Amino acid sequence: MNTRFRFLAALLLAAAACTAGAATKTIQLPPDGAQLTPSPLPGYAKAQVNCVACHSAEYMLYQPPTAPRGYWEAMVKRMKAVFKAPVPDEDMPAIVDYLVKTYGNEKGR
Template structure:
């Protein structure tokens, strides 16, 4: 009996346009501009990070990581983004991205 009630509610929602195609009065969300950009670099990972990392999140994410973070930390973060969050990062690009991140935001920064 509960299944029939749920089915009837779903049919009613579709007929009323609640669960159908986008409605003309649909709300739009505009996100604020990023407060930070990636730090420019001549490292190959810079362009790869621009293409991959900031497509999903702000550069603030990198800037707020511990500046003492070593290469294994950044490797784990990049692998996590790919495995857990399904970031479309090419495996071949991952070492260059890690190299850029650790040398720009981690413990391998030039003084």
């Protein structure tokens, strides 16, 4: 056996031994302080599934109310690219539309 293979095998065995004895941990999150603002826009349901699965709806309230569509587009793209949010590409425009019309500078349009 070559040295690299033995090292890799030992590393895998050590990792397996560590995870075998590890206990499952649970986390109790505090209740959300805010809910997404209901809307008939299709992005509302998509935001409920994709956005608040990872963070509170309160996050939207911290964004500038004058934020334009480009800001919200960048924010949704950032969530997907940087934080690996599992948002389907085809849902992104509807989510952006909901966010900008509910929390951004197109509110009420």
